Amino acid sequence: MFVRSFLHTRRCGLFPWSSSIGPSSLARTQRCKTQISIRSISNNLSKQDPQAVSSTVQVPNSWVEYLPAKARPYLYLTRIDKPIGTLLLFYPCAWSITMGSYALQLPYTVPLTYISLFGLGALVMRGAGCTINDMWDKNLDKSVDRTRERPLAHGDITQKQALTFLSVQLTAGLAVLLQLNWHSILLGASSLSLVTIYPLMKRITNWPQAVLGLAFNWGALLGWSAVAGTVDWNVCLPLYAGGVCWTLVYDSIYAHQDKVDDVQVGIRSTALLFAEQSRPILTGLTASTLSLISYAGDINSQGEAFYLGLGLATIQLARVLYRTDFNNRPSCWKGFVGCGWAGFWIWMGTLGDYVMLLSSLSSS
Numbered sequence: 001m002f003v004r005s006f007l008h009t010r011r012c013g014l015f016p017w018s019s020s021i022g023p024s025s026l027a028r029t030q031r032c033k034t035q036i037s038i039r040s041i042s043n044n045l046s047k048q049d050p051q052a053v054s055s056t057v058q059v060p061n062s063w064v065e066y067l068p069a070k071a072r073p074y075l076y077l078t079r080i081d082k083p084i085g086t087l088l089l090f091y092p093c094a095w096s097i098t099m100g101s102y103a104l105q106l107p108y109t110v111p112l113t114y115i116s117l118f119g120l121g122a123l124v125m126r127g128a129g130c131t132i133n134d135m136w137d138k139n140l141d142k143s144v145d146r147t148r149e150r151p152l153a154h155g156d157i158t159q160k161q162a163l164t165f166l167s168v169q170l171t172a173g174l175a176v177l178l179q180l181n182w183h184s185i186l187l188g189a190s191s192l193s194l195v196t197i198y199p200l201m202k203r204i205t206n207w208p209q210a211v212l213g214l215a216f217n218w219g220a221l222l223g224w225s226a227v228a229g230t231v232d233w234n235v236c237l238p239l240y241a242g243g244v245c246w247t248l249v250y251d252s253i254y255a256h257q258d259k260v261d262d263v264q265v266g267i268r269s270t271a272l273l274f275a276e277q278s279r280p281i282l283t284g285l286t287a288s289t290l291s292l293i294s295y296a297g298d299i300n301s302q303g304e305a306f307y308l309g310l311g312l313a314t315i316q317l318a319r320v321l322y323r324t325d326f327n328n329r330p331s332c333w334k335g336f337v338g339c340g341w342a343g344f345w346i347w348m349g350t351l352g353d354y355v356m357l358l359s360s361l362s363s364s
Contacts, residue, residue, distance in 0.1 A: 073151035074165055077134060078127030084337050085130070088250065089216050090122035091343030092243045095293075096223030096236060098350040099300050102357055103235070104228060111354070114226050118219060121176040128169035129195050129215075135162050136199030144261040146329070184225040191218040203266070206273040209251040210244065217243030235300045242292030245285045249317070250339035252282060256326045257333060271326075278326050286317045293346060302353050309349015313342035 062081040064072050079085055094115055101111040134141065134152045141153035151157050157165075177188045194215035201208035220240040225231045248270065255262070255271035256278070262269060274281045290310060297306045316338065324335035 073156040077131055077151045077157070077162065077165070078169075079130050080123075080127065084340050086123050086126045087340050088247075088343065089126045089219065090119055091340075091347055092217045092239070093118040093122065093219030093223040094347045095239060095243075095343075095350055096220045097227055098347065098354050099235065099239070099296070099302070100224040100227040100232070102302070102350065102354045103232070103300050105357065105361065106227060108358060110227055114223065117176055117179055118223060118226070121173060122219075124169055124173045124176060125195070128166060128173060129198075131162055131166045131169060132196060133199045135159060135166070137202075140265050140267065143265045144258055144267075146258055146261070180222075180226050181229050183229055184222055187225050187231070188218070188222050191215060191222075194218070202268055204268075206268045207270060208268065209248050209255065209270045212251055213244035213247030216247050232300075235296050238292045238299070239296040242289045242296065245289040245292065246339070246343070248285050249282050249289065249321075250336050252278065252285075253320070253324060253326070253332050253339065254336040257329045279321060283321055286321065289317075290314055297350075302350065303356065305352025305356060306349040309345045309347070309352065312345040312349075316342045316345060 062076075064075045064081050067075065075081070097111050097114050097118065100106075134150055137147070138152045138159070141147035141150050147153060152159070152162055177185055180188065194211065198208065198211050198215055201211045205211075217240050220243050221231055221236050224236050252270040252274060255269040258267070259269070259271045261267075262272060271278065290313065294307070294310055297310070320335045320338040320342075323331070324338075325331040
């Protein structure tokens with residue numbers, strides 16, 4: 001730091017031996033004195049009040065800030081700037097679609113079409129779920145440090161505006177759902193009740209994460225139905241159950257972020273229920289996740305790529321559980337996001353099997 005300051009001072013001509021005195025030199029000297037003065041003020045402010053500097057220079061913390069002001073509250077309401085939620089909803093759909101296509105030896109256009117539809121559906125319905133959640137939790141969110149800036153809690157939009165926006169989201173979700181067969185339409189519509197009651201569960205049970213798991217992994221049933229016209233329950237039930245256990249792992253880690261505030265406002269969660277036993281309990285749930293998904297793969301006669309992907313998912317979840325500090329909010333968020341990579345590797349395993357199947361079919 002001293003060397004950098006010395007060189008800056010030398011370059012600016014603030015020492016009498018550094019340059020000859022002339023109009024251009026005097027101007028340069030004056031500019032550098034101003035720069036040094038500003039830096040000194042900023043350093044002093046940051047020591048006394050860290051928020052003083054940040055309030056002077058506003059740096060957007062999300063790409064949403066570059067969009068029109070009227071649109072921002074609605075986009076923040078959907079958490080579109082945090083795609084991990086959409087991915088966690090999408091991965092069970094992708095597992096099921098790919099495994100169904102593998103079992104039925106369907107052409108690549110089928111999984112490509114439905115993965116695209118389900119990707120769009122996951123984006124829309126995750127946003128709708130967030131809107132429903134925030135409408136339920138408007139007053140509670142005001143009391144929780146991490147959520148008090150959410151659009152409804154902060155007063156950026158009203159409940160009526162949120163309800164109107166929700167109707168648009170659900171209409172878009174219905175438009176995606178209507179692209180599927182009738183069996184899948186009815187199956188998909190039946191999950192909406194789980195999405196709606198989830199926020200209420202935080203008030204009446206210690207297991208709201210289990211209800212979220214039932215809702216978030218519905219795609220494990222729906223994906224197979226979309227490509228096959230029916231559900232192979234022998235494969236899809238253990239796949240679904242494994243996904244529910246996976247959700248219990250990642251959403252319990254997520255809930256640890258707010259456990260102090262949750263106690264004060266009366267919110268219940270598995271983070272509070274498991275408490276100091278969180279690591280061993282989540283380890284057991286992780287083992288259940290991997291065992292159930294492995295069993296589904298065995299029933300579906302998956303190949304080596306599937307188990308390679310499952311192995312990578314195992315390593316990823318083990319790393320998360322080993323490294324996460326449940327009393328540190330940034331560490332919990334990092335662990336939550338890290339759990340998503342496990343879902344990705346499982347999908348890559350199913351996709352690897354399917355690609356090798358198509359390769360063998362085309363060569364024979």
